[in-house]
Structure formats: structure tokens, C-alpha cells
Amino acid sequence: MIEGIGIRKVYKSGIFGGKAVVAVDRVDIRIGECETVALVGESGSGKSTLGRILLMLIKPDEGRVVFDGIDLTKLKGKELRRIRTKMQLIPQNPEEAFDPRWKIYDSIAEPLRIHKLADSRKEEEGVILELIKAVGLKEEHLDRYPHELSGGELQRAVIARALTLNPKFMVCDEPTSMLDISTQASIVRLLMEFQKKLGISYLFITHDLELAKVVADRILVMKNGKIVAEQS
Amino acid sequence: MNRLCVTGLGIILLMVILGLLAPLIAKNPYKTDLKDRLEPPSLKHPFGTDQLGRDLFSRVLWGARTSLFVALTISLISMSLGCIIGAVSGYFGGIIDDIIGRIIDVFLAIPELVFNIALVGIFCAAYGVSTWNVILAVVITNWVSYARITRGIVLSLKEREFVLCAKAIGAGEWYILLRHVIPNSIGPIVVLATLNMGNVIMTIASLGFLGLGIQPPTPEWGQMINAGKDYITTAPWLTFFPGLFIALSVLGFNLLGEGLRDVLERRSFIE
Amino acid sequence: MLEIEDLKVYFRTNAGIVKAVDDVSFEVRKGENFTIIGESGSGKSVLAQAILRLLPKNAEICGRIIFNGKDLLKLSEKEMRRIRGKEIAWIPQSQTSLNPVLNVGFQCAEPLMEHFRMDKKSAFARIIRIFEFLGIGGNRIREYPHQFSGGMRQRVLVAMGISADPKLIIADEPTKGLDASKRSQIVELFRKIGDKTMLIITHDINFAENLADRIAVMYCGKIVEVSPAKEFFREPLHPYSRGLLDSLPSRGLKPIKGFQPSMINPPKGCRFRERCEFAREICKDEPPLISLNGRFVRCWLYDRGNWD
Secondary structure (H helix, E strand, O other): OOEEEEEEEEEOOOOOOOOOEEEEEEEEEEEEOEEEEEEHHHHHHHHHHHHHHHOOOOOOOOOEEEEEEEEEOOHHHHHHHHHHHHHEEEOOOOHHHHOOOOHHHHHHHHHHHHOOOOHHHHHHHHHHHHHHHOOOOOOHHHHOOOHOHHHHHHHHHHHHHHHHOOOEEEEOOOOOOOOOOOHHHHHHHHHHHHHHHOOEEEEEEEHHHHHHHHOOOEEEEEEEEEEEEOOO | OHHHHHHHHHHHHHHHHHHHHHHHHOOOOOOHHHHHHHOOOOOOOOOOOOOOEEHHHHHHHHHHHHHHHHHHHHHHHHHHHHHHHHHHHHHOOHHHHHHHHHHHHHHHHHHHHOOOOOOOHHHHHHOOOHHHHHHHHHHHHHHHHHHHHHHHHHHHOOOHHHHHHHHHOOOOOHHHHHHHHHHHHHHHHHHHHHHHHHHHHHHHHHHHHOOOOOOOOOOOOOHHHHHHHHHHOOHHHHHHHHHHHHHHHHHHHHHHHHHHHHHHHHHHOOO | EEEEEEEEEEEEEEEEEEEEEEEEEEOOOOOOEEEEEOOOOOOOOHHHHHHHHOOOOEEEEEEEEOOEEEEHOOOOOHHHHHHHHOOOOEOOOOOOOOOOOOOOOHHHHHHHOOOOOOOOOHHHHHHHHHHHHHOOHHHHOOHHHOOHHHHHHHHHHHHHHHOOOOOEEEEEOOOOOHHHHHHHHHHHHHHHHHHHHOEEEEHHHHHHHHOEEEEEEOOOOEEEEEEHHHHHHHHOOOOHHHHHOOHHHHHHOOOOOOOOOOOOOOOOOOHHHHHOOHHHHHHHOOOOOOEEEEEEEEEEHOHHHHOO
């Protein structure tokens, strides 16, 4: 499904780039169809960077990202943007995930509009209503602004937006670390349910080993930019 | 509604209305009457007359037209220019940002008024005397503050997760800049623009006072003060009324700007 | 030591009255670790701030907060200032609670110099001892907050809290925003000062399980259960407590159905009723606080008169 081969990313800081931090150090990672791989590690271990590299939101310094047989590192702007519809990100902080000036409806409709997937306003509305029900929100939520929703509701809306494009692969970057425990349970259950229904592969980034054990088929432990252990 | 906002807006509206109604309520500001020179304020001439016997009330009102129109033109041009340059610089980063950043630094290092005087002088020598010289000169020094502020806002917005999310759903760079980044930076820029209007009015008046701004006989406050300064002991109203109007309009914009800042910042705090 | 009776904290907002804390009573005994568990929006942080009277002016507080025989709500601001830091210490949520332009040693020594009129030298000597005891390292006393990592900063806050040897420590979400491994370090840290009387506010159930002597569960402004920790984790009484524990990954990751109701217009009667699998007609009335073998629960399920 998706594969990262020899991925390396170095951040340089200081005036002359003298201080270098190796965020990801020649990592190989493979996630199969319908598989959930959990990436566990402390903050600063490079797990978030690795997730973003697989989505090509960050360009790796070395290595390749192969998605469905296509080397993403060789693609340019437009082609890459088209492939991106097949892979999505569920970010850590749902309160930051939406443009604060946009209503939830417009934010969820945005991917459809960018990729011109709905022929009419009516079709667009139909798709969004169906999705919003599937993630457990109500129609009234659509007309609100992000700051009027709770963290759990927002994270459901984030999931709805990611699903508009029928992705095959999602990176969930600590999707519940800012949420309450009972909300965490419902969000994670929701993600697992969609995986079964739609056949999505997940890279599930978390620092909670207990959570990883429940969610994942395989667990990778990351430390200092390297994958140091694997258990299934 | 915020009290500062209302007061500031009231003063500005008063200025604008007086300026707009000038053709109706004021007399011809150019008509000289040497018999009525340097008359003190009276019912016939509420602000008195100047050294050429022109009605000062009419000249001050027409002056509001000139000052506000020129200041607005300058602000709009420098705001659009500054915001686009700042946003591009902040969003795309890299070498573009380095170059623009250094240019901004150079501009900030030169005292604004001195720079303006020099520019007006050069333009006058090159193209002859015209109001556009003033506009151009002030725009050249003014866009920098917009660019600097916009760049800062855009740099911080760029790191926000919703921008990353937009990228992840396949949005292009220009789309994100125009639809997400710029709309979210408008609040502080509006505040800056309002506060800056006051500055620009001051600059225009300063240039006018130095004889470099809008040229007589067009009524302009700074230039009127300059003409009136020779009579400051015998006819103080010649300097007082134009000065009052400069002060009031600057105050109006400053109050409105401060008020807007309160309102916008409180809202972003709640959000 | 600390007794809270019928405490209410209301906020008047444009949208209506927010009953952040509604009719809460409990008692913290000397030497114990009393932990209040609750999710965001349950009013637990407001409760903690109400005890120290740190709430903004628009808060309306009524009830009694009795600390060592004195009702804190009746004290003047000046008398209150003498209690804060000296008698009751406050350990705030981590990260931004330290002043970035003062070195940590000075910040920790400040309450000592303020309340006990200690001179700088002996105050610093004491702080160095506390730093070493908490594993910060006495030599770091002149460093500034930005030189510390998140976990270390939390230690500094704890050091600041215990420096004046207070009778009661109130800690607000001590593990918020920290990684799993850092959390276990903070647990160790609180174990070290475990002989103190502590009121801990947290949403981190693992943290509570490791440290608490008694547990109170807060939901929507009400305390729904108070139990000794061991019994609580073996057999929670209130349906919400049960749901909360079951939603832990290690206990099955089972979500509670529905959403938390709004604090402005909470449902009448039991506030958990709409999400509760045992809800019956009687739950539309306010449930009483029922005492059961030294435990307290606010649920009709345990009312003897209603057993059918």
C-alpha cells in the first residue's frame, strides 16, 4: 500500500545551519492494505515528522515514499495534489484543524470544491449530510463556527472532512491526545469502524502504548528518529 | 459597541461629511477680498479671513477634502502593495523572503520624513510639481509597515494546523494563501491601516508646512499653517483652525484604530 | 482539614447562567490524597480555583469552604493572601505558570521570604535541599524556566508549592500535556511528597489510580461519587464512573454513548440520565447523595426505597 524506504530528514538551525537535528534517520516503514500500524514514541522522537513525510507534507532529504507503486518523491505539484486525495491527515489538535473564519459546512465541503467532485450544490450537500451522520454529528453542527464546537465534535468533523475524498491511507497524528478519555474511546472506535467499512490503512501515531495495543495490528516503537522495536 | 470606536468613528464621519458638503455650505475658497484681510472670526466668516481675504472656514473645509482624499489614496495603495509583498514573502519564504526582508530593513532604517522630503524633491525635479509626487513619495515609505506586519502574521498562520490540513486535502499554495492565510490576517491589518491613516494625514500636513506638499492655491491644512505662521501674533486663527482640524482627524483615526484593536483582539481571545 | 459544604459557583454569561459547580460537598482529611476526576467542562478546575478564591470577578460563589475551622469565603483578601502559598499551596498546570524572566530559585524562594521573612540566603539553601530531594539538582537553581524541559518544569512547580511547607496542596492537572513516560515520573514525584495532604484535580485516570487515597468523580458540575481509591477501581458505583473506566484503552476502550450536556441548560434531575443505560423514570428527579459502606454515590440505583 504505502512504503517509506530509507527516509531521512535533518533540521538545521542556528545562523549557519551549524546545529543539525536528525528528526528521522533512515527509516523503512511499510503499511499494508487495511492494516493499522501504530507508531509509538515520546515527543521529539520524530514520529510526527515521519507521518508527515509519508503524506509528502514534508519533503524528505533522502529516501523514497512509494504509494500504490508510484514514487511520490518524484512527482511535481499538480500530480502530487491529485494523489493526496487518496491519503489524509487527522491532526492532533482538532481546535486548530479548521479555519476559524469558516463554518464547519464550508470546511468539510472544501475538498469537494477543490477537486470539483460535486456537480451541483445539491449533490455536495447530500454527500456532506451523509458523512456528518456517519461520524455521529447532527445537521445543526454544520452551521456553526469551530470555536462553538467541543473537541470531540470537532475531531468528528475532521474525520468527516478526511473521508470526503475516499482516502485509502490515513495518518492519525495523536488524534485523541487533546481529548477526554471517554471522547477518546468514541473517536478511536469511530476510526476503527470506518477502517472495517471502507478498507483504509492507518498509521496511528500515539504516545499511549495501551491505546496502541487496542488499535493496531503492528506496533512500531520510535526513538531518536529510528524505529527501535516492532511487536504485533 | 466599543466607546473608543464610536468616538473615533464620530469624529471621522464629521470630517468626511464636512468635506463632502464643502461645495454646499462653504464659499469659494479661492475668492480673495483684499478689503477683508485678516478679519477675526465673525458671523460672516466663522473662522475669520486670511492674509488675502479668503474665507478661512471655506478653506479649512475644502482642506478636509484634500487631506482625507490624498490620505485615503495613499493608504489604499500602500496597504495593497504592502500586504501582497508581505504575504508572499512570509508564505513562500526562502530566497524571496530574504531579499524582501532586507529591503524592508533598509527602508525602516531611514527616517520617514527625511526620506519623504528627499523623494518629493527628486520627483519635483524630474516630473514637475504635482499632487501625485506627494502620493508616490508617501506610498514608497508607507508600504513597508504593512509588509512587515503582514509577513509576521503570515509566518505564524503558516504553522497553524488548519493550513497543514488544507495542504493535506490537496489545496494549492496560492489557493491556501488567498483563501485561508490572507483572510485570517485581515483583522490586525485593518487596525494598522486605521492607525496609519492618522500618520499619513500628519505626513501630508508636514510636507505641506514645509512647502513640499500640495501646492497653493489648493487648500491644504499644513500649507495653510505655514502661510499663517507669519501672522501668529496678530491673527492666531490662521494657524489655530487648520491645526485643530489636523489634530481632530488624527485623533479620530487613532481612537478608531485603538477601539478596533480592542474589539478584534478580544474576539480572537474568546475564539 | 478542608470541608466543602454546598458549594455553588455560577457564571453569568450572555448565553445564560453557567453552573460550573453546583451543590458540591466533600471533605479532605488530614494526610490523605484526595483526587477529583473529571473530564473537560465538568467544573473541576473551577472548583479548585474557588477554594483559593482565584476566580474572576464575574463568578458568584456561595456555600462554605472550611479550612482548619475558618470559612475561606468569609475572609478578607488580605487574610486570604496570608493563606495562599503558606497554608494552602497551589500547583498550577505546567508550562506557562513560571515567570520567564526570573530564575527558578528566586521564584521558589519568594513565598519563603514573603511569608516567613526568611533572608535570601537561608531561603535559597532550603530551596536547594528541596530541589535535590525532588531530583532537579540543586545546581540548577539559578537557571531560567526555558532551560528546563516540560517534566522538569513540573518539578519546579511542585518545589515551589511545597517550599513553604503548606498544610494542604492543591494541584491542577499535573500531567496535562505530558508524554506517558513523563507522566510516570510525575507519579514518582508526587509519591515523594505523599505524606502531605493533597487535593489533586485531574482527568488522567492512571495518575489517580497510582496516587489517590480517595477519589471523587465530577460530572457536569456535580460530584457523583466519592469512594476509597481501591474500591473505586475494583467496583465503581455510579454508572458514569463505570463508563469512564470502561473507556480506558486497558479496560476495553468502550465509549459512553452521547455527548456531555451543555452547562447552561443541563437536563433536570440526574445530569447523566440521557447517556445512562440504567436510566428510569425516577432519574428525572434530582438523585440524593447516598451513603454506602463509607462510600457516597449520587444515583437512584442505590436508593433502597426504589429497589424493585
